[in-house]
Amino acid sequence: MDVSSIEKLVYELSIPIVNSFNYELVDVEFVKEHNEWYLRIYIDKEGGITIDDCSNVSRIISNKLDEIDPIECSYYLEVSSPGIERPLRKDTDFEKHKGKKVKIKLFAAIDGKKIIEGTLLGLEGNDIIVSFNGKELHIDKNKVSVVKLSAL
CATH class of the missing domain: 2.30.30.100 (SH3 type barrels.)
Incomplete structure (x- = not known):
């Protein structure tokens, strides 16, 4: 399983979904922690992200991932704010x-x-x-x- 390919695919898949809410897609990471895989999608907007914002984006991305099924192993999907120490990438x-x-x-x-x-x-x-x-x-x-x- 190529982690960077999964991250890139999920990033590209997430852009139109996140943009449809007028949010910013900050980052996507696919990491293994304590023998479990986590797919983390970080979103942001002016004034900050709420739990409802995360929930709305998570539901749509989860449905899209179920539809195309690009990840072979089981994983946890997390959509959240990048937090105060957000990464700068772009x-x-x-x-x-x-x-x-x-x-x-x-x-x-x-x-x-x-x-x-x-x-x-x-x-x-x-x-x-x-x-x-x-x-x-x-x-x-x-x-x-x-x-x-x-x-x-």
Whole structure:
């Protein structure tokens, strides 16, 4: 079972459903935790997501997944808000959240650090630009494992 193919398929399948509610599809992840598979779909909207929002999207996506049956194993479907520490993935995420605190996890250390926390200044080409320890730092997206808004 190819996890990234499942995530991509479910992401593409979810876009029109989530957009029909005027919500944003933030992320899709398919992960194994404690011998159980979880398909998590993160949605957001201005003012935040409610339990009813999650329930409405979950019902439609669940029906669509039952119809096409792309996942061979049993799994739990969860639709939720990305939370305060939402991941930034799309170029528009970096533009939208300029000026906010972010935590960047790197595949390999830069100056001895694998986690950089700073203020997001934006995206320039393939570089994430952050203010870190009073300096402007350009980090190639290919060297980044994940970027999340920081609760700090």
